Amino acid sequence: MSRTFDLLVIGDVNPDVVVGPVPPAIAFSQREQLVERGALVLGGSAAIMACGAARLGLRVAFAGRVGDDPAGAFVRGELTDHGVDTTRLTIDPHLPTPLTVVLNDKDGDRAILTSPGCLTATSAQDVPEALLADARHVHAASYFLMPRLAHSLAAVFARARSHGASTSLDTNDDPDGSWDRELLDPVLEFTDILLPNAAEARALTGESRLDVAAGALAEFVPLVVVKDGSEGALAHDGERVRRVPAVPVEPIDTVGAGDSFDAGFVAASLRGLDLRSSLALAAVCGSLSTRGHGGTAAQPTWHEALAHTDLENRT
Incomplete structure (x- = not known):
């Protein structure tokens, strides 16, 4: 069956104010501190993933919610400029667009401060049935930031599957640290690919060894793909573990690298690459995205990503 979209992405979109490197201690009492760089860029894990996939x-189509405010207009324009269809992006008449401030330190770590705005109102009603029926694959991100959607995401994924779509989920971080498996496990029943990073995989399972954590999660989903930063990535299909290294780069900004990885893995899978090849291409996409400031500035094209793998002559 022909579909209008290869991918429907559900989740968060907001402006990111990225500054740094910040001093080791942030001074209050109205002290003025200078940093080397600051930028206003498109943020939100789902939005960055959507842009990477379009690149x-x-x-790609996007479903979610923004406010009726300048921040909402900014992110709608950024998504559109990156080739993402926002026709069905809900505009909330009452709550503001979310806003995130990212504080980078000189060692590559970062603190993330988010005002959730209309994320708290995002729900299954923001995901039209027509979009679920018109996409080959449905991906959701930032699960724990959207409590109303979290409670109904299992039903959304079930409907997507009923229309013949495959599904993937990147929970991202849980701000309150509870990692509620009673809430999450029903969603995993309808998830084809789970895409946590290493810290999230450990938090979801309580396992310190990454391969063991991935194996524990693979008891609930057909495929677990774990991002492990400079160590690369691994995949567990319930039977065996596959690992790939990261691509050596001099990172400028690691914001959104995991989301770019997700985009690469989904794109490779939808193009029919095997698991190891999809994993390798995803690792390339994550690594290359760190070459620029913000999550979307340095996302690679398909041919650029292939050029950094050994797959170019086999695809």
């Missing part, structure tokens, strides 16, 4: 050549 890789997929036809």
